[in-house]
Each structure stands twice: as structure tokens, then as C-alpha cells.
Amino acid sequence: MHLRSPNQGFLILLSVTFALLFDTGVATARDVGSLEALNELEQQAQLSTQLLKLEQETQIAEMPMPVPAGSARVGLLTMYSAQQGSWPFEPFVHNGLFRAIAGYQSHHPRALVIQGGSITLQQLFTRLADEKVISRHKDGYLLRYPLMIAPDAALLVQDTSLYLYGYSGTALINRGLLSLKNAHMESFSGNLVQSTDRPYRPFLINWAGSSLQIQSSELVGLGYNENLSRGVTSARSSQQSAAVAPVHVLISDSTFEDMSVGLELNHALVRVSDSRFSQMQQYAMDLSDSRVSLSRNRVDGVRNLSGIRLSGNTDGRIEGNQILRADKSAIEITALRGSVIVRNNQLGAGAGYGVLLRELGADAPLLIADNFIGNTKLSAIDGANVHQLSITGNSITGTPEYAISLRNAVPADGPVTVTGNHLWGVGKAMIRVQGIHYVVLGENQYQGNPLLQNLLIGDLLPHQASLLEMTLNRGQTVSLKMEHVTLLPLPADG
Secondary structure, three states: OOOOOOOHHHHHHHHHHHHHHHOOOOOOHHHOEEEEEOOHHHHHHHHHHHHHHHHHHOOOOOOOOOOOOOEOEEEEEEOOOOOOOOOOOHHHOOOOHHHHHHOOOOOOOEEEEEEOEEEEHHHHHHHHOOOOOEEEEOOEEEEOOOEEEOOOEEEEEEOOEEEEEOOOOOOEEEOOEEEEEOOEEEEEOOOOOOOOOOOOOOOEEEEOOOEEEEEOOEEEOOOOOOOOOOEEEEEOOOOOOOOOOOEEEEEEOOEEEEEEEEEEEEOEEEEEEOOEEEEEEEEEEEEEOOEEEEEOOEEEEEOOOOOEEEEEOOEEEEEOOEEEEEOOEEEEEEEEOOOEEEEOOEEEOOOOEEEEEEOOOOOOOEEEEOOEEEOOOOOOEEEEOOOOEEEEOOEEEEEOOOOEEEEEEEEEOOOEEEEOOEEEEEOOOOEEEEEEOEEEEEOOEEEOOOOOOOOEEEOOHHHHHHHHHHHHHOOOOEEEEEOOOOOOOOOOOO
16 A cells, blocks of 8 residues: 655645646647556666666766876977977967967967976976976966977876966966876966956866876866867867877866866866866856766856756766856756766756756757756756656755746657656746657656646646646556647747
8 A cells, every 4th residue: 555645635636626727637639648557667667777778878987097107308399380280279379378478478489398208397397497487486386388298298286386377378288198186276467467458367278188187176267268268178179080089087176266167178088076166157067079977066156157068979977966056057958969867966046947958869868866956046947859858856946937847849759757856836837848749757746836836737738637636646657648749939048
């Protein structure tokens, strides 16, 4: 015998009230759909199989980061030397970097280059012995030239601080290994006025084939809003072979503060854990065409855009994070063509959405499970043009809009599964679905006012009384297959 939850009597009353108030048990010919109670054991077995497959598809391999043997060579080389090739610098010709360099270097722009082995920051300072390039500053060193790490080299910054001089056009271009351990990296411009007519701040770019390790470190004041210059970035150049390995990024127990974007990573293997992001201008993490694991991080304060954005051919997991006070959404997933798990996160207290979904590919399964989403100004979960989606075990409260809103401009086969969620403190309807032919509902708990709001609207509205009777009164998980669905244009924010 199944015991009723304390509020189940109230929920059953809701279903009866909706049937009387809105006559939702009567469907027109255009609204006809097929309702079927699913076998609980078969449904659980199917979900377990799907979850196991998704777990396998989102695993990320270990990323060893061996340090090159031997002592590195260091020297100043022309940034457009034929020997080195100019492509690592070419993307920055029009972004203010070279104008900032021209304000400090009187000759043809040169960069400090590390090749053929590894070197610590202290050794680099001693060996170069040129204070116009690198000098002692505060509790560490001040770098005034662009620095490039060659593919066969490593720069090791440990137990010290590296300040990057913005006035002189400093930037780090990594093609080898950059390792920060118990380190502090910060932009510094002093009181001088920059020579470029656009704001410039030092940044770190990692090209395909490189590795970046940041452990127990702080990064402050990096990046500005230009291509590949927004903070810590990675990319694959058109001049690089497709056979070159993706960038390896391993970050733990670190802090990112006052940056345009904390991590803007493309074509990368990424593992970020136990780290903190604050005072971000656009995103804390913006990841595309990558394989990612983001766990136990805290994001607090993102102006303009979202806490975490995933896009493109990206597979991965967002688990156990706390993402608060993001202006657009805590998590944004757009134009995705990969498998993603969003699980056990705390999201909300922002001006926008909790989870924003846009243009998910038909072959891009997404699981949103066991999250707490609260105090959002817009809908907690808002999707447009979604296909395969499971929303299960989430707690959603404190939104004046919808708890879950899924609307398609083009019809999708589904399935979309919404099960085991607890929804309360919602201003409009609990669940809105439009444009999806196959929907599964069950074991959701609703706390609402039957006199003021529907629980299920959109294409679900004609079937509301039957769905509530079967799912709440009988405790069944129900599949709804609809031949005809309604379509809406995309929301204005796209």
C-alpha cells in the first residue's frame, strides 16, 4: 500500500478543482492525445539505462601534465619572426594589444619566449636580468612584455605573485605548459594612462596542444571584451592541424575575481573543481566544443550574462555548484550538440533564469536532476527548441513566472520527461509545454492556488484533469503522446 504524502489530499483536491473550474477534461479534436500509465518497474529500468549511458558519455579522462625535462632557454624574439611563425599573435592585431605594446616598446614588438625545458618564475627573472622586461614588484614579479611558452616548454609559477603590466601590452601566450600553484596573478597598470583608445587588460590565451594547471591560486583583473582576450581563454587556430590535441585545463581550489570572463574555453578538456568566481562581467565559465567537468564551484555575481554557458559539441557535467546573482541565467545551454548532466546544483537569486535552454540538438540528451532553483526573476527552467530532456528530482521555488517552461518554434518528437520535482511558490503555471509530441509526467509535487493558477498549461492544458488524476490521485507515471502541438515564436531574448 502506498502512503499519501502530507499534502497529497490537497493535491488531489487541486485536480478536482481544475476539472470544475476550467473544464480541462474536455479536449477538442485538435487536442486529442494518447495517455498511458507506464509500468513503474519498466520505467525505472529504462531511466537507469539512460542514466548509465549518459554517465558514460560525459566521463572525462585523467589529464597528466608532465613537466618538460631540462632547463628552458629564454630570450626576446620578434613577435613576427619567420622562425616562430606569427599566427599565435595575429588574432590580437586589432584588439589593442599592439597599440599598448607600442606605448612601451620603441622597436619592433618583441615577446619573451621560453623554449626547450622548464623554468620557474624566479629563475626566469634571474636568467633574463632585464628589468625593462621583468622586475621585482610587491610580493613577486612584474612582467612588462608579452610572454610565449613554446610547445616544448613550461613556466612554473609557485609560491609567488606574477603581476602583468597592462600599460605595456603584457599577455601570456601558452603553447606548452603553464602551471600556477599557490600563486597570485593580477593585472597592474599603476597610475599611468594607457596609450590605446580602448580599454586593455592583460589576458592568458592557451592554444591547442597546450596545458594549463591552476591549483590553490588567485587570478584577479584579467581580460577585456575582445576576441580571445576576455580572461583565461583557449582556442584552436586555423593554422593548427586537427591532429593537435585539445587544450588540457585542470583547475582546483582557486579564485577568479574581477574578470571579463573567468574561463572562455574552446576545444579543450576541462576539469574545474572547488573554485570561486566573483565580479564577472559576462560569464564565470563559457565553454564550447569541449569536454568538461565542473564540480563544487561557487559563482557569485555575474553582470550582463550567465554564470556558466555550454554550447557547441560539448559533453560534460555541471555538478554540486552554487551559482548566484547572475543577470541572465545561472546556467545557459545553447546550440548544444552533446550530452550534458546538470545535477545537485544550487541556482538562483538572480535577475534572470535558473537554467536557460536554447536550440538543443535532437541528438543532445540533457539531464537536469536534483537541483535547487530559487528566487529567480524569470522562469526557473526556460527552454526553447528542445528535444531530449529529463527534468527530475528538482526543487523549484520563488519565481513570479513559470517553474518549467518549454516552448518550441519547430515541433520535436521528444521525449521530455518531468518527474519527481517539487514545485512551489510559483507565480504562473507550474509546467508549460508547447511544441513537443511526447511528454512523460509523474511523481511531481505541486503547491499552488487552484483559484488563481493552472498547474499544467500549453499543450498539457486540455489533458490537465486526466494528468492530475492519474499522477496525483493514482500515483502513476504517465506518457502523453500528442499528434497535434502548438508552436510559438522564440522568446525575444532568443
